Amino acid sequence: MTLDVSPLARVAPPAAPEAVPAGLLTFGEDEPSPRGQRLRALLRRPGFVLALAFVVLVIVSALVPRFFTTYDPYATAPAARLTPPGAAHWFGTDELGRDLYTRVVFGSTLTIEAALSAIVIALVAGLTLGVVSGFFGGWLDAVLMRVVDVSLAVPGLLMALAVVTALGFGTLPVAIAVGIGIVPGFARTTRAEVLRVKTLPYIEAARAGGATRRRILLRHVLPNAWGPVAVLAVLDFGVAILSVAALSFLGFGAAPPAAEWGTLIARGRDYLVTAPWVSLLPGLFVGLVVLSLNHVARTLEEVR
C-alpha cells in the first residue's frame, strides 16, 4: 500500500496551480473549488459510487436493522428449516428455520459495531502515537517507533487472540483486541505524514508568525496530515471486519442466539453438504462489504 497519497491538491494555495491534479478536471464555466473537483472526479466513477452506496447501506442497516427486514431474527420455524434461498427467504433459512437474510442484517449490528469501535480505538491511539512521535521527534520518537516496530512483529490477528485470552469473550473484547492489532499501522502512517507536513513552508510561516506549538499541531499539521490516515482507516475498516468475523467464527464473539457474521458462517459449517447457503451466503455478503470498502479506499487513493 502506498502511503504517500497526499491531500495536497485540497490545500494547495491558489498560487500553485500545478499542485492541482491534471486530467480529471473540467475546464470552463465557473471555477470549482479543489474539493468540489475531487468530489466530481470521484462521483464520475460508477464503481466507486456503487461501492460507497453499498457500504452506506450496510452501515445504515447496522444502525436500524428493523427497517430492512420484516422477519424476527430469533423466530424459529421448524417447518421451514433449511429452506433454499427464494422469494420468501432471500438467503434461505437456517437449521431452526430462522430467516438467514434477517440474521445477516441483525448480525451486521454487532459486527459493524465491533469493527467501528476497533477502528476508533486504533485511530485515537495511532493518531496520538504518530503525531507525538512525528511532531516532537527526539528520543520520544525513537522509543515509540521501536515499540511500534515490535508490535508489527506480532501479526495483528495473533495479538488479537492474546488480548481475547486476557479479556475474555464477547463483542467488546473482540473489538478492543482487533483495534490494538491495527494501532501500529496507523501510528506509522500518521508519523510519516506529520514528518512530511512539518517541513512544508507554511508551517515555518506559522511558526514565524508566532503560533504556539499546540496551535501549529492542531490547526496546521493535523488537518493536512490526516488524509492518508483516513484512507487507511477505510481500508482497515475492511480488515477489522474480516478479523472480527474470524474471531467470532472461532467462537470468541457474542454468545448465541445473537449472531455475528462469523458466528453465522461457523454455524452453517455443519450443514455444508445439505444446505451450503447457510454459511456460503453470509460469507459472500461479508466478502462484498470488505471488497466495497477496499474499492472505496483505493479510489480515494487514486483520485487526489
Add this chain to the structure above:
Amino acid sequence: MLRYVIGRVAQALVVLWAAYTVTFVVLYLLPSDPLALMLAANNVQLDSLSPDQIAAARARFGLDQPVHLQYLHLLVRALHGDLGTSLASHEPVRQLLASRLPPTLVLSLVAVVLALVGGVVLAFLAAYVQWRPATLLLTRLPSLGVSLPTFWVGLLLIQVFAFTLHWVPATGNLGWRSDVLPAVTLAIPTSASLAQVLTRSLRDTLHEPYITTARAKGLSRFQVQLRHASRNAALPTLTILGLLVGATVTGTVTVETVFSRTGIGRLAAESVLGQDVPVVQGIVVLTAVAFVLVNLVVDLIYPLIDPRVVHAPKVV
C-alpha cells in the same frame, strides 16, 4: 558487510525480547485477575476456594511475587527453552508446540510457495498483457482475494472440490491430498497482497529510463520485463515477505479449524477458548520467532540483490 550482519542479528534479538515482553504485558497484566483466568482453564471457580487455597494457588502460579520478579522469572525460564506448562493438558508447552508444529510447518511452507508463485505470475501477467479488459481483470482480482474471509473461502473450496467433485478429502491431515485445499485457501489472500505490491512496483519500474533503453536496443517486452524490470521490481516485495509469512501463520488458526486439522493454528484456537495462557503465549512467541527469522533472512539476502543498502545511511 560484517557490521551490517551483526547489526541485523542484534536487531532481531531485540525484537524477539520485546515481543516476549509485549505478550507478558497482554497476558499477565491486562486481565483484572490472572489467577481467576488460570483457574478457569482448569474449570475451577475462584469463589469456590478458601483464602488458604487461593494463597496456595497464587504461590503455585508464582502470582504472589511482585510483577517485575514474575516477569524476570518467566523470561529467564523462556531463555532456557522452558515455556511453562499448559494449564489444560498439563503438558510442557514446548513439547506441545513441538508435537503440533510439523503439519503446520509443511502446510505453511506449501502455502507460502503457492502464494509466491501465484502472486508473481499474476503480477507479471497484469503488467505484460495489454488487452485492456484482461489487464483490468488481472489488477482487480487481487482486491477480491484480500477481501474474502479466509475461513469462508475454505468452506467454499470444501463444498466445491470435496463434496461436489470428490477430488480431495474435505478435512483432516492424511497425505498430501488433504493438504491441497488448506494450502490453496491460505495462499489466496497472501498471493493477492503480494500481487498488489508487485504489480504496482513492476508498473513503476517499467517507466524507468533504463527500460526504454533496453527496448530501444531491440529487446522484446517479455525479455525486458523478465530480465531488466523484475529484479528491481522485486525489492519492495522482498520487504513484505515477512508480513506474508506472518499472515500465513495466523491464517492457519482459522484454516486448520475449518479443515479440522491438527496443528499450531488449531492449538491456538483451542487454547484461547480454554484461556490457556502459557500455550497462547508460547504460540505468539513462536510466531514472532518465525517472523523475525524470515525478516532476518530477507535482510541478509537483500544486499545480494541490491548492494546499495549496505552502504546507505540509516533510514529511520
